[in-house]
Amino acid sequence: MSNAAFVYTELQISAPFDQVPWQSVNAAIRELPGFRNKTWLSGIETNSAGGFYEFDSIENAQSFVTDYFPTEARDVGVAQTTRIFDANAARDASIDMQSPHFGVKPRQKPGAFVYTEIQITVLPFNDAPWPVLNPVLKAQPGLLAKTWLSGLHTGTVGGFYSFDTIENAKKFAVDYFPGEAASLKAAFTTRIFDAGPTETASREMASPVYG
Structure with a gap:
């Protein structure tokens, strides 16, 4: 995973x-340079649409957020959020948390995601x-990875979490x-997503969270 990157996106829809139209979007994204996988995201209560992606390099991730994704948002006519993360920087911490993005086989199918x-x-x-922090996080009810x-x-600093149920994801977030966040005296962002509706679309994009 040398120089790999993660990308978080969310459309304000x-x-x-x-x-x-995830089928056509999937077909287009699979053709992008350096694309590895995507987990689709559907916002709890808001029905926003987004994704958590893995690219083979920071450069290809940057091209995605500056070239492709703004066009996708423009086609829908909505505002957008994108973030790029250095995948290698947190490798050891993520493996310790059973991250499927680093080859750890999921224990069960997720019911919800938290960003x-x-x-x-x-x-x-x-x-x-x-x-x-990791031992404290591992004790959170329903946390899978x-x-x-x-x-x-x-x-x-942030995280992409898998939970067994929406209820436990809400309790966490x-x-x-x-x-x-208060212990760090810092502002923060949390988002909760329903993993159920997006499973088929995510599996088609080789999402590792479903095994």
């Missing part, structure tokens, strides 16, 4: 996932206290995570 990002800068990533995220250029 509200549409049930069965109304998203987080905290407005702090930690460079290099290994200066972050992940050896202390976490891929740690280190923001490209920014050094922001609403009850637990704000306290973690």
Whole structure:
């Protein structure tokens, strides 16, 4: 995974996932340079549409967020969010959290995903206290896996989590995570996604979270 990158995207739309033209989008994305896999995201209550992607290089990830994805958002006529993360920076921390993006076989199919990002800068990533945080995270109800995220250029710290149920994902995002951010005196972002409606679309894009 040398020089690999993760990308998080979200479109400011509200549409049930069965109304998203994911088949045509998948076909287009599979042709992009350096694309490896994508997990589709469907926002809880908001019905926003997005994705968590893996690319073979930071350069190809940058091309995706600057060239391809703005065009996709423009075609729909909506605002967008994109983030690039250095996949290698948090490799050890992610493997310790059973991340399927680093070859760990999922224990079970996820019921929900959570995306987080905290407005702090930690460079290099290994200066972050992940050896202390990981045991606490592993004790969170229903947590199946976490891929740690280190923001490209920014050094922001975040995560892409798989949970067994939407209920446990909500407890984590609403009850637990704000306290973690408060301990760092930092602003933060959380998003919760329903893994059920997007399973078929994600499997077609080689998403590792489903095994």
